[in-house]
Amino acid sequence: MSGTRTPGDGDEARDTAAPTAPLLSLRGIRRSFGDKLVLDGIDLDVAAHEVVALVGASGSGKSTLLRTINLLEPIDDGVILLGGDDLSDPRVDADAVRARIGVVFQHYNLFPHLSVLDNVTLASRLVHRVPRREAARRGLELLDSVGLAEFADAFPDRLSGGQQQRAAIVRAIASEPELLLLDEVTSALDPTLVGEVLELVRSLAERGTTIVMATHEMSFARDVADRVVLLDGGRLVEQAPAAEFFAAPREARTREFLARFLAG
Template sequence: MTASAGAPGAGGAASVDRGPVLSLRGVRRAYGDRLVLRGIDLDVAAHEVVALVGASGSGKSTLLRTVNLTEPIDDGVIRLAGEDVSDPRVDADRVRARIGIVFQHYNLFPHLSVLDNVTLASRLVHRMPRAAAEARALELLGSIGLGDLARAYPDRLSGGQQQRVAIVRAIATSPELLLLDEVTSALDPELVGEVLELVRSLADRGTTIVMATHEMAFARDVADRVVFLDDGLIIEDAPAHEFFATPREARTRAFLTRFLPPEA
């Protein structure tokens, strides 16, 4: 990323708050009789990168969706920069406008060009003039080597390129918080690296990120903290180097034995 592109999260409406950017207390979510989140307590500080790890079905994606208010919670409190955004009276669209989120599948609009995909939220949600939105989008796309594809449509892009565009779309509005939900899961192995390099550059620039990932080596190298979820519970929450070098919990050690690449 170029320095002039501006670090996401630097200019959010509530970024003057001195507490955590994100705070969860006692968050629970059930699907019928199945309890998916069993009382989650988590704080994320400004400019911190937190990796959520755990086996499929552990609650990582559900947790991200509750933060983005696309999944309701059954109990607990979620605060964004000090504001209780889990209050049912809160305007969910206004909250989502402060958060960038990228899913496993790129979710680009196929009938819109890359440039229009990236500028859509800036223009329609944040009411940025088209010229300013396009100037920022072109700068961001150029900084990741996709400037020449700004007028192309998504079907002309590789999976890695589409996912990088989806991430640029998420940061174009300078969100206070960036949520990444297994953003490499749908990619061919040879395309994973280019997406992870973009996430690494965002982390280096001080973006506040919560990312669910199965890329253990990447989490170890990029995250400030790693949070291990198992069956809807946080089993361990530790600085990345401690989490991988000296995990405290037996369940964490068992997970790492299964999922950490032998050469890592």
């Protein structure tokens, strides 16, 4: 799982997907809470196998945008397409949509009364109807791949924060979702534990997982994301390939944002 992705890693899969329609397409997404406009006409496409990092100050709309994609937050206007299916149609089966999307939040949200393995396999067994033995085999393989096999039968409180977040990510990918949403997955961690979680995300990116992640980890966004998107006040200010976004931002607001974060 170690190693920084360099240009060319995974390019074959990404190039193959390039001419096709986006896996995820957002058009004119608007969301308000009372009088506060939180998302103001967001347009965004995400290709299969692409990693898109959402950056911006707290309150810029990153988490709300992720929650709208997974139908955890209703939109007031706009269209969300996943694999060509209109998720914004009020008749859509929200549970069926969520079965296609893996989500990891800031806090691990592991079920404390279930073992780590049962947490990882729960969706596979109950939603996707995978037989228990097959789900357990797949779950153990995934836990082993992230160094958590020895905790398979333990309850989550036996794990450190970083281990719990890695287990939460494994749970999100166990059913092989079309899209993985990561919402500030390191923000609740002790700084000493951040690296192990980011290393797992880096590994998933190298394998070609389609990821949209909200993050404050600027160096990680620069090194791992294919594209970086800046949100400010619920608006999409700028989006560009990661190297270009950090080296030559076009918008004054982007330059101000980067200057503040990189200075910190």
